Amino acid sequence: MKIIFKILFLLLVTLSFSNAELLSPNNTISPKEVVKIQLSGLQQNDLNYKDSGIEQTWQFAHPNNKRVTGPLSNFKMMIKSDSYGMMINHLSHTITEVGSSDKWAQFEVIILDKDKIYHKFNWQVEKYTLDGSLKDCWLTTMVSSPIPLGSSI
Numbered sequence: 001m002k003i004i005f006k007i008l009f010l011l012l013v014t015l016s017f018s019n020a021e022l023l024s025p026n027n028t029i030s031p032k033e034v035v036k037i038q039l040s041g042l043q044q045n046d047l048n049y050k051d052s053g054i055e056q057t058w059q060f061a062h063p064n065n066k067r068v069t070g071p072l073s074n075f076k077m078m079i080k081s082d083s084y085g086m087m088i089n090h091l092s093h094t095i096t097e098v099g100s101s102d103k104w105a106q107f108e109v110i111i112l113d114k115d116k117i118y119h120k121f122n123w124q125v126e127k128y129t130l131d132g133s134l135k136d137c138w139l140t141t142m143v144s145s146p147i148p149l150g151s152s153i
Contacts, residue, residue: 022056025137031105031125034060034138035095039109042079042087053088054079062126062139083145086113103127105138110149118149
């Protein structure tokens with residue numbers, strides 16, 4: 001009985017700790033999974049701590065994208081702006097692949113925001129080809145401006 005309790009306790013502690021950590025890019029994560037990780041983070045933005053979802057999204061941004069958007073503090077302001085704010089704490093999302101190759105993949109993403117309005121985005125990821133820890137990882141290179149699709153009601 002003591003052994004079972006210890007195993008359950010260790011499992012619970014491990015799960016609690018791992019839930020608080022952000023996922024990092026690695027070459028086993030598929031293009032669609034990258035988009036899903038980012039959207040799920042934004043959907044529950046403050047789940048682990050304030051803006052953890054935005055920080056999770058930042059983890060999977062391509063270095064070229066990070067150079068354009070600026071440091072994380074600027075990225076947070078951009079995501080919270082009127083242009084992309086509907087992504088924060090959205091109700092649901094769908095991800096549909098619209099094209100791909102061995103170096104890039106593009107998706108149509110539809111988000112139902114917390115005001116029950118649908119928005120469409122074009123979301124592109126590319127495989128990082130330079131040497132280093134990101135080599136062969138899929139990373140986001142572009143997210144279009146939202147296209148409002150109207151109310152769900």
